[in-house]
Amino acid sequence: MNWSPQNERQFAVIGLGRFGRNIAKALYDMGYDVLAIDKDMERVQEFSNEVTHVVQADSTDEDALRSLGILNFDVVIVAIGKDTEANIMTTLQLKEIGVPYIVAIARTVLQIKVLEKIGADRVVAPERDMARRVAYNLASTNIMDYIELSPKFSIVEIAIPKLLRNKTLRESNIRAKYGLNVVAIKRHDNLIISPLPTEVLLENDIAIVVGSNESINGLEELEK
Structure with missing residues (x-):
């Protein structure tokens, strides 16, 4: 995918649950180009007109991430909430690919520790x-x-x-x-x-x- 930014910084948001949708929309409303990614096609279709671009993809698949040009983004936000394994695996894939700055959300103390150990630059625990x-x-x-x-x-x-x-x-x-x-x-x-x-x-x-x-x-x- 060829990505042509309209603003200085580019953001990708992976996971279109409530937190992911809100942060993607907030960044878009601030004038940034935002790529939103989710493996659920129904969520992708529901959110298709809310940000710059929305795609269906498995974020735990390195080839899928690379095909989206994920390395072109300054910040990638892993907003996968309930699926802890997918959250951690996605963060690990992004780190190994070489994404410059990774923000990951966590639901438990253990998940926070794991995400920090595998290299997330910032871990956000919304409920905490x-x-x-x-x-x-x-x-x-x-x-x-x-x-x-x-x-x-x-x-x-x-x-x-x-x-x-x-x-x-x-x-x-x-x-x-x-x-x-x-x-x-x-x-x-x-x-x-x-x-x-x-x-x-x-x-x-x-x-x-x-x-x-x-x-x-x-x-x-x-x-x-």
Whole structure:
């Protein structure tokens, strides 16, 4: 298959269950070319008009993957959910073929360990990750949203603690004191990307910060 990208990065999504369909559609809506693959022809036909291209193929078959030009894709997402064996075998085939970046979803702790050992660059456990996200939001008084980047690092939206309000980023010294980087500030309907050190943190601002979970907890403690 000849693949002609419309955007800089190309994505392939293998498995058109609920998670696979949602992530494929989200990437397509963001303007990327997306190839969706599933062995079930009925699913392929149902999804045929949703993304750039949809094909029926057995992703555990190396020849089938190569015929789809899978090496042309920057990121391949293995979204096979219930069939653990197919999920693992597909990830292994992609790794052996030489796909540059593989994201695989997992349902159990054991599956996470196996996928990591065979070389998945990122393993996503939707149920676990969502449970942690909800728990974090419920337990926190000033964290608006939370995304785990790894077991030790996260990106969060956090209300500005009282002690830091009406101070500039330089004065608050968040990076040096708390080991956190402020990547953006949400102010009403505006989003300030890469704010300058002179940007003042206002009462109703929401800071988007990235750093270790320990550092995030330290910043949150300021409000207590």
